[in-house]
Amino acid sequence: MGVNKIEPILDCLDSADPDICLSATQYSILEHEDAVDRLLPAVKKAGVKLVSGAGYNSGFIAGRDRFNYVDVIPKGMTEKRNRINEIAKKYNTNILHAALQFVLAADEFAAIIPGASKPEQVEDNVKALNEKISVDFWKELRSEGLIYEKAQVPN
Template structure:
């Protein structure tokens, strides 16, 4: 099913930060943030077992389990099974290092087999306090976590998770499935398969105002050809476009800081908030169904909603294009 028919709006709430990404967030702050999102009309929530070894799902479930299930859309991910056993020493997360060092201390299995997929879904339902999921993403079968072994992980998912999720969709247990990754290649590979066919994908950090040229070369034309939709994750490029210091989940390098400075200067010149430019850019592509922005403070929710609705003058997009700060191939809002 088309994601655009499933999703209730163009702005969703991404809950990776609720898994204590980068910092330990008090439970009451996490709870207040989810409540703020709900109170201000957010009805699409995305999470994953990976986010804090189940912590994000637990915190989200604490709030959403008290809401009418028919009033919101929920997506989570498969590929990590959270164990009761505790992790000893630092986690091996590839390029993502200590991303969730403040999350739950439980050990996680990184596995995409059919059996693990079914167990992952059952565990997620318990943590979330719900009886069903709407969308399930196959999480992180890409180079950033697995290096040269990523194709091996992809094959495990192709013969395991892909088939399970296709069956669950066909049985009406879930509405849609796809890949949730930080790289374009696994999605391109999936779209090239004869079977099974995903309904869409969640692409994190690869279709942002700051970083989008690679996705435009192959992936997004393929997605249009196959009529699949994209949810844009990480529209603020790990926070650097929203006043943070991270890009690609690490401290931003000088060249990125310099480009962000140019973007902000141009936004300031036209009286545009950089958040508005970021969200509206990511949504301008025909394949984009929604963006999911993360937050750990209630005030951030109002900022995101305001950014989505802010009027951005065509002159800003024109000058952005003229300055070479966006790809010539990138569709811009209002056909600028």
Template sequence: MDPFARRKLGSSDVMLPIFGLGGAPLGELFTRVSEADSRATLEAAWADGVRYFDTAPWYGRGQSEHRMGRFLYQQPRNEFLISTKVGRVFTAPARPEEFETGFWSGGLHFDHRFDYSYDGIMRAYEDSLQRLGLNRVDILIIHDLDFWHHETEPLVSAYLAQLATGGYRALVELKEAGAIGAIGAGINELGMIPRFFELMDLDFFLVALRYTLGEQDTLDVELPLCVERDAGIIIGGVFSSGIYATGPVPGAKYNYADASPEEMERAGKIEAVCKRHGVPLAAAALQFPLHHPAVTSVIPGAVNPDQVAANIALMRHAIPNDLWAELKAEGLIRSDAPTP
């Protein structure tokens, strides 16, 4: 595959490269990343042809946006596309000396609150522009409005209502004013895409983890609904947090946690099929989602220049059709998954 071929993002006018750089690792997800390594990674991505960059305020509590912005504001603005996310507002902690980074191995020391209201979305958007050092972004994504983060039905319903009656209007106004080119929502779990569509029209969804070599349950409802509604899909977490990049090695991660024995066994079987066809497991993982007609881009992260170069090479690795056929015959991917 040509990693820099472009596809239309759902019902928007945005044309995205099918390969972009995800910004969560630069916010120090799982691993500390030095400023020098962050800069070198971004420089390598640009030199190698990457022109789509995805970030979020949540990634390192502002750190990923700062790092990407410091690099990108020096590049010609008409040569790249950037997406970031809204739904959280960040403030200084009441007790800085007691601050804990929690999910992030490093990052910045800011508290946050969820806010999907009109004012909350506008505040988050303006704050992101300041952190990025850019006066516009191309794509805005509603972030983490799901049970993973809010846990209970009453809270999820309340935030959806807040978005539908306020925050969505802010996003539409920004798009109509030409400040952004597309509106999407980030999805971590099944069942949320239909709920968003019940309340609003969106150009696309950023689907993290849920359409990968490791799982394809979104083929039942979510992806057919996106095709029906002309909504694009960007795939985040294409390696399922690591195991489909590293293979089933000790300590391999699957969906943000240590892989279970069953998940390790499945990944091992998929890797064995890939080896029989002379294909790296990570190449199959990167290219598999892009065969679905709704999928526009994949956005793997990187923490050093070598990872960027490796991912681009994996995107270009030729994969024989027989590999997909064998994975289906062995029951390792769904038979209805679109493949060549």
């Protein structure tokens, strides 16, 4: 199953025995607290893996003027995106690369579908997965409260 909310996955776990679910908007570097608290423990307990279908919040992380497939940007989200990108530059990376690695750092995610509309975006996605991002980058994001304290980050 592939859904844009946490609740259908949680409901599915109660009434079926899926192997994998596509999680299309509820876990990203910008928005992950609810998934960390509710979704990830539930799928771990059920032995279910997740595939992320929206690690860029439907393009918002890449600079689009929409968030999770709607044109209304949640309050403070633009500032959060910009601050993470500023910190990323300090560590010679960017928010797109960090976003992919962040999602895959969670044990419950088996894969990510980052999306791309141009060949160079595909190439950059591959580069992002192989880039070494400093542990200090993740520590700084956490110390500034930009990443939830319970969220897994790359080592």
